[in-house]
Amino acid sequence: MASSRAVRRLNNRAVRTLAVWCPDWPVVAAGGNADEPSAVLAGGHIFACSAAARLEGVRRGQRRRDAQSRCPELAVYPHDPSRDARLFEQVAESVEALVPGIEIVRPGLIVVAARGAARYYKGELPLLAKISTTVADETGRDVQLGLADGSFAATQAAYFAHIVPAGESAKFLAPQPIRSLDRPELADLLVRLGIRTLGDFAALPRADVLARFGPDAAYAHDLAHGFEARPPSARSAPPDLAVELALDPPVDRVDTATFVAKALAEQLHERLEARGLACIRISIEARTSNGEQLARSWRHGGVSTAGFSALAIADRTRWQLDGWLSGTIRSDDGQPTGGMVFLRLVPDEVVADAGRQLSLWDSTTGLGSDFSARGADVEQIERALARVQGLLGPEAVVTAVVGGGRELAEQVRLVPWGEPREMLPGDTCPWPGQLPSPSPATVLPEARSVTVTAVDGSPVEVSDRLAVSAPLHWLRIEQRAPIEIVGWAGPWPLDTHWWDRVAARRRARFQLTTVDGAGWLVTFDSGRWLIEAVYD
């Protein structure tokens, strides 16, 4: 008991922390206007929404349909974590110039130790004023600031734009709802037990919380008390855990950077795993061919005892590289001033692995949900694909996403392996004019020219008013002997881009069966017959 009290005292020395929060960042990054109802959608559910949308009753986690029934004029954007991170880099840079040593918790939230900076700017209030005006001037973004003891309390304070006086974090946190701990399962349970605020939770004896709900809940209990938001076992990592890679040729493209990020993240994760460690803060460091040194720290989820998963490390690295490549190391004309020649991942703080962080496939972010089924050994799959990507480049290995669209080619998007397979807003809508199933098993990448003739051998034509000049009778592919058509249906008009004089195309589609048993999808397009696909 004595030793646990000692640990508690140590943790109680919560560092004065500043939190910089951009409200509804995913919406802002997507280009939504805070004064108009707009929302960002991930996996069919609302991921973030603007204040105006909240007023209309839109909530995080709602289904798209429910949100739109509450607020029909809601503007919806697809969720793009790398865009969020890329644009947030400007804000991070602007804050870092004033207060060194920032940690990004997620795109939209930064925490940083504030004591030194407050002394430098002669007080906490002047520091906050300086930051909010500088960020607004340099980036045009709106930030909300909070100051308190410990990063959890500071984050909560930022949500209320509040300065919590030193030593009063516990008092400030007490009336906050239990769900601000960001542990939905625990919150659910506690609310059913009648514990609704952090104060109620903090009033429970710690030993009982630990015995009944386990170490993570005990840690949450410490947070509710306003103790330092750092897992008790946190320690700085021994230096040999860092992984690094010299890049030759220099990397100046995002897709290549993604690939590098993944390989390095896997390596780091393996190294940590071998020692039974998990990482809760990671520094990403890079050097460009012009000798610029870049570095940025990311903190895991702010308040968690489980470290970064391999996928989460890869994501943070990719976002950061993307941010640098599209901002920091580009001159005004948008060209990179130099590629990255060196990359290093340093686990700044590690904790003993509680056995929760999993390999690339079980994370709750991005790919994770898609890959819940575990057939073959997923690690082996990942290794095999990495080898192939190494051989042919990251773009050569793809999975398909089938979405909306009338034309066969536009229905399918190919996503390079490792990129998130996201649905676009139009994917789940019905598309009038789409072909009925069954879909053709063979889709030609480029339509092939053929000849279709009537029984007397004269060419069949389709008029602008979709009149077919004669029943279709012979199908001739290149110089081969004509095949007899035994069944046909059409024409089904396919007008695309009719609103655009230049891009507008008017085509007529037919399905054919030939005497050899094959089925064909052909189109009549400005006087020519083309095979698009084969039902074979």
Next chain:
Amino acid sequence: MLHSAALSADLLERVGVGVGSFRSDDAVLPVPPALLSLFPGGGLRRGSTITVSRSPSLVLALTAQVSKRPGWCAEVGSPLLGSAAAVEAGIALERFVRVAEPGEQWATVTASLLEAFDLVIVHPPARAGQGDMRRLSARARERSAVLLVAGAWEGAMVGLSITGSKWQGLGAGHGYLRARQVEVQALGRGSAARPQRVKVWLPGIDGAVSLAHENAA
């Protein structure tokens, strides 16, 4: 009919027929029940090589059954397989990885994928040598994967092809393609040396693969 076919597949799987049966729960990958009579081992034996010539839908139907297991499938060397048709067949696209243009590296790529995937479909280029194919087949055996060659290769355990096909649903200027009846022929070595035929709907009105006649095969 369908029930008993599914049952016997299940039974065979549990007994663990085939090579590499050290993983007895898993020695045979499932095939569509309607095609079961073409596979003497009760399904796709792990470690085996089969060929499917001139029928992408048959490739999709076989892949779907492995994908639903749930298994991981990959395709090397052709951009032609329709993704919408793959979804309709029941393939989980997130576990169906495609390398459309491996170029000269097609054999290396296929070999790498055989290391980890349950089923690898390869469209060998016209110039593919016997040596390459034999090496890949050996790799599949070693890794207990199934190599599905889209095309012809006589070294395969079973060769499937479509010997007859008839679409339904189209008239003269009306209707749309709804269902197709095909005759699938299997020609194999060893226990499968005698040609076997079965008439199936590929796809049926409901989109599924099912036997066309009770007394087929």
